[in-house]
Structure formats: structure tokens, C-alpha cells
Amino acid sequence: MTDTTRLTTASGIPVADNQNSVTAGPRGAVLLQDFHLIEKLQHFNRERIPERVVHAKGSGAYGTFTVTHDITKYTKAKLFGAVGKTTETFLRFSTVGGEKGSADTERDPRGFALRFYTEEGNWDLVGNNTPTFFLKDGIKFPDFIHTQKRDPQTNLKSPTAVWDFWSRTPESLHQVTILFSDRGTPDGYRHMDGFGSHTFSLINAAGERVWCKWHLKTRQGIRNLDAAEAQRLAGTDPDYAQRDLFNAIANGDFPQWDVYVQVMREDQVAAWEARTGWSAFDLTKVWPHADFPRIPVGVLELNRNPDNYHAEVEQAALSPSHIVPGLGFSPDKMLQSRLFGYHDAQLYRVGTNHQQLPVNRPRCPVHHQQRDGYMAVDNGGAARNYDPVQAGGSNPSGLGHGEPGWVLEGVAGRYDDRATADDFTQAGNLFRLMTPDAKDRLVTNIANAMQSVPDEIRQRQLAHFTKADPAYGQGVAAKLATLIQR
Structure with missing residues (x-):
């Protein structure tokens, strides 16, 4: 008989702490040795066949990103190299908690997953229509999503599970407030903003790093549905947002978003955190615009519908781990977990060679030593399938990321700041x-x-x-x- 009073791993090993990932010091980053975290995320990614375990209901379109302002003092990324430069994009919108057949107008955050097909590889900015999230540590993500899905006994949605989790997780309060406000039921996908949500980083040609947050502001104007209208549409037109997006693009009414970035210098972090009591890398918090104004970067336009929904939207496989030189990550604990979790989910859901599919294939030359596996349609031919070790040591080419590291401090352990955090x-x-x-x-x-x-x-x-x-x-x-x- 299962002992439900003692939490263990799937191998029966007692779990010492199910609330906090193992990190290098209180801020992080997250250590790969945290097997409990890894096992939770890996099992969570494999709980549904074949639809996505989250973001199952979605719509997508192609477009272009055009640079309107020079940010090369912050980043060496070539897609930002000159005002007027354009980059092909693909954007997948989605609801988060519902199944593939659920209604587009349900009260839920909306996924805002944007791919840039750059000359240096694919950059995936995988965010939401909210600047925050319910959690600050990825070890709780599977638990949270389980409360949003169906009860294991009744197979019904459970408000008790939802509110029990939130009531025990006060860090969720900011996102809960957004969710139950007017913004929880946006009027389609064209009339909402998008956010990278996490703290990321930009690296310039001199190797200098700044922390950043990405914002995409709709040019169509914010429009939301009241609760009654959202519920009516769920019953009469559950594909409302899909229909609205597809028809607008088909009719030449191309939706656009202004792209902005907030920037925080590394030397500003400690003073700002001391003054506010908030971590710069906490996904449940925003950076106030008064402290860090938005800097204009460019314009995103969606102007082409996919020809084949399954091939181009259902099989689109985005991950925040896909970045290009001049961009980087941060110690954000939720981001650190997503860097592993999203790519692992795509390996399971679409396959080990999913990056060979047209919607996922980079628009630049690709060369690696990966071979074989299911659906290896572009398997490298006769090219060498290994990279030899240089006996005299490596000689970095200067290509690739080459990003500066950030200082890691503290003893590796599970750090819980919830008793003192300002939620x-x-x-x-x-x-x-x-x-x-x-x-x-x-x-x-x-x-x-x-x-x-x-x-x-x-x-x-x-x-x-x-x-x-x-x-x-x-x-x-x-x-x-x-x-x-x-």
C-alpha cells in the first residue's frame, strides 16, 4: 500500500525538500545535480500523449521583425545590427491550462512564443501575455499545473485544488490578480501584449553584460472580454481567437507589436534589491518602469498564415534555451528550469530530430555531430560524426556565444526565502x-x-x-x- 505521508522520488528515496531547487547560493543558478527537480520535470514532460502537457490549444503565424532603434551598445546580436534590418519570425499563441479542444476564451494566461530565424540561428523568446508568473522556482511547476488540470479521481477540474495551491503559495498573488482582472480574458490574440517575462541578459561586442526584460506592446490596442461574453463565446465559438487571427491576416489586416527592452546594469542590482526588497531575478515580480524605462527596439508584424496547421503550428517546438550570440540567460530559477524542461518536452513530444522540421529548421547553415534517431531526414551525409579533441588545448574562434559568466556565490543547497519574501x-x-x-x-x-x-x-x-x-x-x-x- 502506498504511503502518502512520506514524499519520495520514483525510486523510493525520501525527499528532503520539495519546495526549493538546489542552487549555488540563495540567488542561483540551479545545479543539475538536483535529481529530484530533474526527475519531476522529466516525468511531467511525459505525462501526455501526444498533445502538449501545457499550451495545448494554440494558433500560429509567420511575420517579420524590423529594427527601429539602435541597441548595439547593449548587444552584439546580429539581428539588431542596423536600423531597418528585418528578420523572419514565427509566433505561436496559446492558452496554458486547457486541453487541445478547450475554448480560446477561457480565463487563463496566454502563451506568447516568438521565434526569430536569425543568421546566427534561432532565437526563441518563449513568454506569456503577462510580465509575471505564479511561481519563482521550477521545482513547483509540475505541482502547480496538476492543480490546473483534472482531478485524478473525478477527471473534473477542481477549484479546490486550484485555490488550495494558491492559498499555500502567496508568491502567486501578483499573477492571480492579473488572471482574474480584465486581462485574464483577452479579446483574441491581436489585442494583447506579450512579454519575455523572465530576466534575460544582453552582451555587447566588448563582452559587457546587462540584465533585461522584453516587452511587446500591441498596436491594435488592448481589448478584453468581460466574464459573461467570454463564457458565451466559449459555448458558441470556442475557436474565436484562432478564427480572428487567421481571418485578419488572410484579409491583409496584419497585426503589429512594438518591441521594447528594459535594461538593468549589473552594478544597479544590489542597490535596487536593497531598496525594494525584491530580487531582480524573481519571476513573480516586475521591474517598475519608473526605475527601468522601456527602451524601443523594433516592430513585429504577423503577415502570413501557415499552410498546414499540424506541420507548422502543432509541430512547432520552441524553447527558451535557444538564444543567439549577444543574448544570454540569468539566475532566474524558473528560467533555469525551463531551459531544461522545454527542450526535453520537445524531444519527447515531437522527437529527437524535431529541429529538422521546416518550422523548426534554422535559416542559416547548420553543422553538428548529431546522427540517427527517429525521422532523421537530414542526417549529415558522409561528414565526420565526431569532433576531435585538440591535444594542445582549444583555441576559441571568437564565434558563438562567448558570453561572460556571472559570479556564483554560496554553499550549494535548497534556499527558501518565502518566510521573508514580499509577495x-x-x-x-x-x-x-x-x-x-x-x-x-x-x-x-x-x-x-x-x-x-x-x-x-x-x-x-x-x-x-x-x-x-x-x-x-x-x-x-x-x-x-x-x-x-x-
Whole structure:
């Protein structure tokens, strides 16, 4: 009989900490030796056949990115090399939690996965329509998504599981506030913004690094659906967003987004973190624009529909691990997990040679020693399938990433800052920015979603809303009281 009181790995090894990844010091990066993390992510990626385990319902289109402003002082990436330069792109939009047949208008974050086919390889900026996420550490990602899927006994969606998880994870409050605001049900894909969400980095020709966040602002204007209209469309036109995107492009009404970047110098990090109490690499937080203004970079336009949905959208395999010289990562713990998890998911879902498919194939020359496996349609011919070791030591060519490292400090271990972390200020700031009618819709949406969950969970979650702003907690409590009395 299974002992559900003791958490173990699949091999029966006791798990010492299921809340925090093993990192080099409190900030990270994440260590590959954390087998519990790796096993969780690997098993999670293999839980669905054949659709994506997350982001299953999606739409895609091709387009172009055009540079409008010079950012070469920050990055040597060739796609930004000159104002006016264009790069072919592919963008896949999606809902996150639903199955492939779910409705486009469900309350859910929207995936915003953008590929740039550059002359130095593919750059995949795999983000969402929100600048934040529910978690700061990838070790909790499989647990979180399980709560968004179906109950293992009833095979029904479970509001109790959803709110139980969130109420025990106050770091989720900022994203929960976004999700249940008007932005949780965007009016199609053309009328929403996109974000890289994570902290990334830019490296210039001198080898200098800055940290950055990517923003894509819709030129079509923000439009959202109210809860009633989103629910109506889910029943009458569940493919609403797919239809809207495809028809707009087919009719020559090409959607566009202005692309911006926020930049934080390495010498600014410590002072900003000390002043705000927030980590620059925490995915549940934003960088306020007053501290780090958005810098214009270029314009993204979608102007061509795929000819074959399965070949070009369903088999599109993007990963944040795909970057080009002049771009880099950061110690963001969620990003570190995604660098492994996404590529591993594509290896499982599409196959070990998925990068040979037309939608995934780089538009530049490719040479490597990978061979064989399923569907090896471009298998290297007679070229040598190994790279010899240089007995006298390597002589770097200057090509490739060649990015500067960042300093790793501290003892490797599992670090939990949740007892001291500020999970409430930014959520409260967002609430206070809303108009009175937007606040009313927010608390109404939350109350409707929480009314069926046990009172213990409701009270735990109400305490989080109240810490963010007393009026936030009072508003939800009042709506809940009205609903429960009916």
C-alpha cells in the first residue's frame, strides 16, 4: 500500500525538500545535480500523449521583425545590427491550462512564443501575455499545473485544488490578480501584449553584460472580454481567437507589436534589491518602469498564415534555451528550469530530430555531430560524426556565444526565502492602479471562482488579498458572502 505521508522520488528515496531547487547560493543558478527537480520535470514532460502537457490549444503565424532603434551598445546580436534590418519570425499563441479542444476564451494566461530565424540561428523568446508568473522556482511547476488540470479521481477540474495551491503559495498573488482582472480574458490574440517575462541578459561586442526584460506592446490596442461574453463565446465559438487571427491576416489586416527592452546594469542590482526588497531575478515580480524605462527596439508584424496547421503550428517546438550570440540567460530559477524542461518536452513530444522540421529548421547553415534517431531526414551525409579533441588545448574562434559568466556565490543547497519574501506589495500596487469598476470585476471574478471551495481555503486566500490591500480582501469577502448566502 502506498504511503502518502512520506514524499519520495520514483525510486523510493525520501525527499528532503520539495519546495526549493538546489542552487549555488540563495540567488542561483540551479545545479543539475538536483535529481529530484530533474526527475519531476522529466516525468511531467511525459505525462501526455501526444498533445502538449501545457499550451495545448494554440494558433500560429509567420511575420517579420524590423529594427527601429539602435541597441548595439547593449548587444552584439546580429539581428539588431542596423536600423531597418528585418528578420523572419514565427509566433505561436496559446492558452496554458486547457486541453487541445478547450475554448480560446477561457480565463487563463496566454502563451506568447516568438521565434526569430536569425543568421546566427534561432532565437526563441518563449513568454506569456503577462510580465509575471505564479511561481519563482521550477521545482513547483509540475505541482502547480496538476492543480490546473483534472482531478485524478473525478477527471473534473477542481477549484479546490486550484485555490488550495494558491492559498499555500502567496508568491502567486501578483499573477492571480492579473488572471482574474480584465486581462485574464483577452479579446483574441491581436489585442494583447506579450512579454519575455523572465530576466534575460544582453552582451555587447566588448563582452559587457546587462540584465533585461522584453516587452511587446500591441498596436491594435488592448481589448478584453468581460466574464459573461467570454463564457458565451466559449459555448458558441470556442475557436474565436484562432478564427480572428487567421481571418485578419488572410484579409491583409496584419497585426503589429512594438518591441521594447528594459535594461538593468549589473552594478544597479544590489542597490535596487536593497531598496525594494525584491530580487531582480524573481519571476513573480516586475521591474517598475519608473526605475527601468522601456527602451524601443523594433516592430513585429504577423503577415502570413501557415499552410498546414499540424506541420507548422502543432509541430512547432520552441524553447527558451535557444538564444543567439549577444543574448544570454540569468539566475532566474524558473528560467533555469525551463531551459531544461522545454527542450526535453520537445524531444519527447515531437522527437529527437524535431529541429529538422521546416518550422523548426534554422535559416542559416547548420553543422553538428548529431546522427540517427527517429525521422532523421537530414542526417549529415558522409561528414565526420565526431569532433576531435585538440591535444594542445582549444583555441576559441571568437564565434558563438562567448558570453561572460556571472559570479556564483554560496554553499550549494535548497534556499527558501518565502518566510521573508514580499509577495504582496506588487499585487497591491496593481490593485490600487485599477479603476473602481475594474476592481469590482476583479473581486467578482475571484469570488465566483472561490465560492465552491472549503472555507478553510477561502480564509487562507482572503488573508493574502488583505495583505496586498485591505480593500482587496474586503471586496472579495463581501462578494463571497453574498454568493454563499444565496
